[in-house]
C-alpha cells in the first residue's frame with residue numbers, strides 16, 4: 426500500500442503518531458511525500474495533482490481522502506479495505522496539501538474517503554488514516570484492538 430501526501434513531515438509528535446500505527450501495518454504502508462509547490466492556489470493544486478497522480482501510477486486503485494467523500498464506519502471501512510487489497514491493483518491513498526486536492530484527482534480516484542465533515546490539518550490526516558488502517562487490519566484479523574461496544 427502507498428500513501429501519497431503533500432508536504433514534508435518534520436520529526437516531532439505528528440510524525441511519531443503516524444509511525445506508531447504505520448509500522449504495524451501489513452501490507453506495509455509506503456509514504457511518498459510530494460514537496461510543497463509554489464504559485465497561486467490553482468497552480469499549487471495543479472502541480473500537486475500532477476505529482477500525486479504520477480506517484481500513484483496509472484494502474485493503481487486510488488483512494489482520495491476528501492471531506493466530501495464516502496463515510497463508512499470502521500467496520501465497513503475494514504470490508505472496503507479487504508476488497509481493495511484483494512482487487513489485484515496497487516492501492517494508493519492520497520492526501521492533499523493546505524490548498525486541498527484538485528478536482529482532477531477526485532475525478533481520477535477509484536474511491537473517496539471522508540474522515541467526517543470537519544476539515545483536518547493534512548499532517549494529522551496521515552495519522553488518522555494510519556490509525557484507521559490499523560483498526561481495519563485489527564477488525565479483519567480478530568485482534569481485540571477494536572471494541573465494538575455500541576448497542
Ligand SMILES: C[S@@+](CC[C@H](N)C(=O)[O-])C[C@H]1O[C@@H](n2cnc3c(N)ncnc32)[C@H](O)[C@@H]1O
Nearest residue numbers: 490491492520521525526539540541544545547
Ligand atoms: C487542510 S485540508 C484542505 C482543505 C481545503 N480547503 C479543501 O477544500 O480541500 C488538506 C487535505 O487533508 C485531507 N482532509 C482534511 N480533512 C479531511 C476530512 N475530514 N476527510 C478526509 N480528508 C480530509 C484532504 O485530502 C485535504 O485535501
